[in-house]
Amino acid sequence: MTAILGFLTFDYNTRVVLLGTLSLGAAAGVIGTVALLRRRALLGDALAHATLPGVWIAFLLFGKNFSFLMLGAMATGLLGVATVSALSKYTRIKEDASIGIVLSVFFGAGLMLSGWVHHNSTNASQSGIDSYLLGKTAGMLASDARFICVVGLIVVAAVLLLYKELKLLCFDPEFAAVQGWRVGLLDFALMILLTATTVIGLPAVGVVLMVALLILPGAAARFWSDRLSVLLVLAGVFGLVIAGTGTMVSAAAARLPAGPVIVLCGTVLFAASMLFAPRRGVLARWSRTRSHRRRRVRQRIVQRLFEAFEKDASIALASLSELSQRIRVDRRSFNRAVNRLIRDHWIVVGSGGVGFTDHGWDRALRTVRTIRLWEQYLLTHANIDRDLVDPDVDVIESLLSTAVIHELELGLIESGRLPRDHRNTAIQAPPTASREVPL
């Protein structure tokens, strides 16, 4: 915390550097999400690695001029992307292999150039370009940061401007082509934006890990929203937070390269989103599955109990151990379900077994009716929308028309399976229903 405060009270230059990395993070989050949706995430990695030779070539030709270094990176980056698409299009090599080839060959060339420059030039090690591998923000000049900031803003503005076009491109490129959109041109624009973002990320994040800053914000944001507009904003904010935190931590701990720190921050954010996001998160899904499973057990207990009375209307209570044998779930789940039904006053425990309360009878009639109507529906309507069938839904009326339900009921009456009310066996709930279920 003191490190952060200390950083904020730093001089003008440092604040400009921070501004640069923040806009880099936002731009990477936004354009990375688009690339993710267009399934170009891996291409982003090849692209980042392919920028390295460009940096060194630019250094050899023009010396250490930031704009030229960026232009050089952009040139070989785009060349790498073009090579990937050419390899996949004109040869029998598939895209994943092309990406692998380009990534390693270009990166290898970059490392070789780096070694050669170091051997033949004295000022190479002082140039700071070595840090383009893993990222370092400390050496960034205010003018460099301003450059990064401007490019980042341009990228975000371009995505806003092309929002509709990129949305269509990512969802259904074929439909886009039918409407006359130049899909190739749009993809090219996306690649340019992605390359520009990657290139301005080199000084801060580095070649090796740049792809993480592109992918992690969007991947994390996907757990929080189902709407593209929200997703883009969220990814931008996530990218900003990741890049900002990473930069400050790495600047505070002088010997940590910025790239890995930023990736770690991103990983934490991603993991937290994956686990804790409502609805789409892993924990939310897990708890939904669990409550669904428990509901199914209760439903089956109610159904089997109802059937026991249906078979023999004279009995007032049904044996619980017999019930548990007919429902093949483990003992703990069974006990939990029975306890819950008692607590909700659906069933009561008497001497020698369980029975429905008045309320329980109402609910059981409805549950069994719904289940049997769905069974009948599956039998009689072969070509149905299977996603509609949901035995958990209390009111089948909300999904099927009255006419269909009437028809199904007639079918149940014919086969004598329409649930009838045997209320005579109902017993009143004692005021203090036992919570312990003897089994």
Add this chain to the structure above:
Amino acid sequence: MLFSSPTADSSNAPLPDGAPLPPIEVHDLTVAYGRKPVLWDIDLEFNEGELVGVVGPNGAGKSTLIKAMLDLVPSASGWVRIYGEPYAARRKQVGYVPQRESVDWDFPVNARDVVLMGMYGRLGWFRRPSRKDHHTADECLEKVEMSAYGDRQISQLSGGQQQRVFLARALAQDARIYVMDEPFAGVDAATEASIVRVLRDLRAEGKTVVAVHHDLQTVEEYFDSLVLLNLRVVANGPTSEVFTRDNLLATYGGRLTILDRAAEAVRRGGGPRIDRP
């Protein structure tokens, strides 16, 4: 012309008044993937205001024919004309319903967003859909009985509902010709009924519909004309004349079980359902 509207170029070429130009005309069309031809010398002409079914076995080139009409696959020879012009000049006259499996339904948009995409071509570069466009999208959803699902994320829709969203998107294109790739594939009864209703409404408005179809049992009921396809056109014409046992034999070749069932279906106008021959 880098930033011209996607449909501006010459797609506004006026339709000649009352001219007898066929909505779609295919001449000597051959399409090949690599060295393997998938369509040979296709000659077709469709009549305005008809529902046309394209029928044939798997791998017969049905989808390829559709895609060749829409310039989505390059043709080795021959040409396609839409109201006498190449497709590029007539984009706005054509609505398209692709196969449902052609997209990722986990994409972060809702049903209305997808329908709105039907209007993107008309909107052109940079312009966003207006409130009126949103209203039109809702109307299109209503036509396929999906108005209750406009705000639903598309992965939360059933297969049949997704298919109807695609149909609504094509309706939003407000075209004169609709080209559909298996609109009935794997849909439930309610969706099938809904799609059939939409197709008949389109015909009543004088629109032309060309649809790839799989279910031989419903062919006679749904379509006015047929194209029986198996790499080449086996037969083409009014359903009542073309949908015969001999033609089906020629189209489906040695697939005897299917042929027998199909023949039975033809004879009885009903019988066992034949899904995905």
